[in-house]
Each structure stands twice: as structure tokens, then as C-alpha cells.
Amino acid sequence: MSDRENGLTYAQAGVDIDAGAALVEAIKPLARSTRRPGAEASLGGFGALFDLKAAGYEDPLLVTTTDGVGTKLKVAIETGLHDTVGIDLVAMCVNDLLAQGAEPLMFLDYYATGKLDVETAKRVVAGIAEGCRQAGAALVGGETAEMPGMYGDGDYDLAGFSVGAVNRDGVLPTLDAQRAGDVLIALPSSGPHSNGYSLVRRIVERSGVAWDAPCPWADGTLGEALMAPTRIYVKATVPLIKAKLLKGGAHITGGGLIENPPRAVADGLAPRIDWNAWALPPVFDWLQREGGVSDHEMRRTFNCGIGFMLITGKAEAQDVLAQLLDAGEEAFICGELAAA
Secondary structure: OOOOOOOOOOOOOOOOHHHHHHHHHHHHHHHHOOOEOOEOOOOOOOOOOOOOOOOOOOOEEEEEEEEEOOOHHHHHHHHOOOOOHHHHHHHHHHHHHHHOOOEEEEEEEEEEEOOOOHHHHHHHHHHHHHHHHHHOOEEEEEEEEEOOOOOOOOOEEEEEEEEEEEEHHHOOOOHHHOOOOOEEEEEEOOOOOOOOHHHHHHHHHHHOOOOOOEOOOOOOEHHHHHOOOOOOOHHHHHHHHHOOOOOEEEEOOOOHHHHOHHHHOOOOEEEEEOOOOOOOOHHHHHHHHHHOOOHHHHHHHOOOOEEEEEEEOHHHHHHHHHHHHHOOOOOEEEEEEEEO
8 A cells, every 4th residue: 555645644634543552551550450360450452351260259140230420521521620530430330230249340441532632531540440449340441432523622421331240149139038127228428429410510500609619518619529429339238248148239320219229129019218317418408409409309310318228138237237337338227128
């Protein structure tokens, strides 16, 4: 193939291969920091291998999840706070694995942008690596897509993909074991996590408070408070799952406390939440007041302070609570299962 005079290059079309290569080199140490038994977490191949035997599984089922961060990314872009959305990305995937009783093993990310800014992308991936360390998952690969014309200046999008494993006899929820009177245990959230941000952004716009203005309910700026990353519940809950102390779990994401808990409950039963069991955290109180949002709309849009909900037997509830408190969780009973 001969060179043509005045021929175009990929860079002239808006795609910088050198920048992409520089990003890969910059994030290799981040991937290495997430190594775990079963995965070397090295980048550069066409795919990633995982050794389930090395991870201690004899008769495992694989569980896969995928998710994104939603319009919380708009807040990150508008505030320049890119360091924690990667944690959000991991959390949204690995917490879903927990609801199936699975331990997170591997994570891959997809980062898409119109023009690659290596420094911004590195900050995002550093957050992804931190999320993987919190989850005990190996960052084994990903994709960076530079697509001119698809995104506005400075915009980017994220998607995450996680693989976990659970022994065949440990899959959650155990619907046939659930009974009326089983206990609901709440694990607190850090704020809205990564859901409801289209409403959050509308409320902030209505309030007239700038992202860089002092936060009305906490130290720092409003933007910093609303960028608090999604909590990852792996270290607190996996020991309970392996000890078979749980009958189910629900990650409180889109659909809030109205739609998510029933997904983990057997037919003929329903979660009866005690709405007086906890005080609405200040961030949600502010959002509700500034937006004039009804209680029902709050509960079906936001987690309202509960990021994950566990289901356990009445006899096991105090043991589960004690183990959660020992793991640093400020867990509390928030209701029970009742006949539907």
C-alpha cells in the first residue's frame, strides 16, 4: 500500500492512537494493584483468564452484572470531580453480585469520549481501581473508545462489567427458606449513590445553589457532597453469605426502596419496611424540601439512606447484626417479611 500525497491520518479524523497508548501505560500499575487469587490483572491481551480453582471454588456458578453511573457523570463533568465516579461504577456492578450471593472476581470497564483527555481518563480509572480493591475484584481489562462527533466537548460515558462466583448451594435469594417474620437489616448509604441524578440535577437547578457553593448540610461544596461515591458492601456481607446466614439481599438502586426489596422476596411474602426505623439523612431531607418531592416519590427514586438490605431469619438476626457492626457497618433492623 503506497503513501498518498495529502492523505488523511486517523489523528486528523479526531482519534489519537498515541494518547490511547499513553493511557494504557498509565493505568497498568493501577490494574496490577487489584491482583487477587485467580487473576493476574495484567492488561494488553485480547481477553482475560480467571482460575476458579485458585480462587477456592469447587462447584461454582458464574454470575455477571453490568451497569453505568448515569447522569451523575454530568455532575462530575460540570464540577471537574472525576476521582470517585470509578468507585461508583464498580459499586453498581459488584453490589448487584452480592444480591445473588456471589463474590466479585473480575471487573472490566468501558470509557467512551469524543476526544481523549489522558489525565481525566487516568483519574477515572484510578477510581475504578480503588473500587476494585474495595470489592476484592481484579481489574482485568476494559475498552477506551475515542469517538469524535458522538460526545460534546469534555463529555464521557462509562459502563462496567463484573463477573462473580457462588457455590451452587449458596445462591441467593433462598426463596423456599423465607418465612413471614424474617428480619430486614439495613446497611446505610453514603447519599444518593448513583441513582436519581436527573432529579437531583433538576432540584439543584431549582435551588439556585451552585456546585461550588458551600454545602447546606455538610462540610465542603454542594458538588463534593453530591459526588460522594456509592458504598461497596462486599467485605461486610460476603462472610455472612459464605456462612449461610442470609436468605436474600437487595441492592437499593433505581426504583429505590419501593421496587428493589420485593425482587429478593418469595411469592406470597412482602417486605414490610418500618419507615420510622431511621431518620432521613440530611442530603435527602434537603433534596425533598428544595424539590417539594413527596414521600412516595422519594422512596421510589432514592435509597433514602439504605444502600443495601439483607434478609435473615429471626433467630439469626442478632448474630448478623453483631458481625456487621464488627465489620464497621452501622447496620440496623428496618422491617420484616410479612404475608402478602
